[in-house]
Amino acid sequence: MKKVRVRFAPSPTGPLHIGGVRTALYNYLFAKQNGGDFILRIEDTDQTRFVPGAEEYIIEAFQWLGIKFDEGVGIGGPFGPYKQSERKPMYKQYADFLIENGWAYYAFDTPEALDAKRKEAEAQKKTFQYDATTRGGLCNSIALSKEEVEAKLAAGDPFVVRFKYPADLDITVHDLIRGDVTINSNLLDDKVLYKSDGMPTYHLANIVDDHTMEISHVIRGEEWLPSAPLHVMLYKAFGWEAPQFAHLPLLLKPDGNGKLSKRDGDRLGFPVFPLQWTDPKSGDVSSGYRESGYLPEAVINMLALLGWNPGTEQEMMDLDTLVKLFSIENISKSGAKFNLEKAKWFNHQYIQLASPERLISMFEKELIKHDVAAEPAYLQYVADLMKERIHFIPEFWEQTSYFFVAPQEYDPQAVKKRWKPGTAEHLRKMMNIIESVQPFDKETAHNQVMEYVQGNELNMGAIMNSFRIALVGAAKGPDLFEIISAIGVGETASRIARAIQTIEP
């Protein structure tokens, strides 16, 4: 059996879309499961859409995700170059081969002439199609005489090469996910294979590269399904064995229908890109999963389950497990809507699973952003206490800042609800009790304070929350005596004093 070789082939036209990441992930899982190779090819045949930095972005994104390529741009390999612009010289001969064998022809029609044809057809509520019925009336090597064609070529007139579909032929694409898909060639138009700038189009470059790189399986987005018949015909024209095809369902926007797009993320508050991206032209910044505080394994797990499942009820799967369990048969046929809540849940799960070392390292990085430093042992203590409340990495600061710095303000709603006349006096007395516990012990302190609260028949909820407001700044957080134990009795006393002064001036 042929060795499994799959590729991910993005265009460097901007940041990598999360749907593209899923496509790459499925390719990777399939390759690794079958002991095959996973290749990164850059499809930059459209020079007008090239965006600087996009290629580097793609490589960095996969590095972050832990998805490794065996060959390709940035790695090298025996089938290089892996960038289509660098393969430019080799495509011409394949276009020529097609022309020589009657599978393609030269077309000299200007874009303006074709536009006019399209508008004309549109006016009659029809669609203009460059095909067997219209070829004869257009400016190409089928309609023109041999001499005219040669004269045009000799004169250096711009031309494209178009594929010549045989008339009335049923073309069947066997898709691993959808089964056989058949379409009649009369409904297809003669696609441009080779552009007037001397570059192949996607279709030609794709087939030539997949063949010469010995790709065994083409796993790509569903948007390619309509052009799959062309690809099948191209393999046939060249006399090459076609790879197996699998067209993945689309990733849909969470509200309504339709493909997930860049704008949806900005609108709905979740990233559409793995890494943050700054548009080099406009300067617009799009958020990324990494910068938003997602763990790469959570992103991978969530993405894997958007359109696939292991056939069991297992949901938590790391990359290695995914490699073992993945199967093309279990890929669903319909598009999947992105679900922010589930993504959040996954991230929470993976934060709970993170090793203490990793937790501390993430924690430290967040603190540095706020110019705060702390001993690893202290970080460890706070992390153990707080990690189950954290969903995203930035919360390592947002949820824990009071362990490092005194609150700068007090939640007015909480104060209004919990801070009553007499509160200050009770806090002072409780503080005295806590200070009298020598050496400090959180359980002893807790018990003695409880005695005071009960002995004075105080409202537990009110009094403890006012204490909490003083330490935290809001009515939230873990056990009070854990906080006191962490920040120290001295700091506790000064926070109490400060709260009283601020709230009851």
Add this chain to the structure above:
RNA sequence: GCUGGAUUCGUCUAGUUGGCCCAGGACGUCAGGUUUUCAUCCUGAAAAUCGGGGGUUCGAAUCCCCCAUCCAGUACCA
């Protein structure tokens, strides 16, 4: 418009050869519990007449036919 694809709880989905499905799990939602608060956590509940309509069958989410809706493609873009 044309062509192709898709259609099970709000969402992701299980359901592959018709009966074990008056449809299971997860996220979310709601209720209760735990807690001094918030979050977490635990327990429970509601939630899909399987897009609709016809068949076939003792029996259909699963097979057949028709319809509807949604999506994709329809560029010298990928």
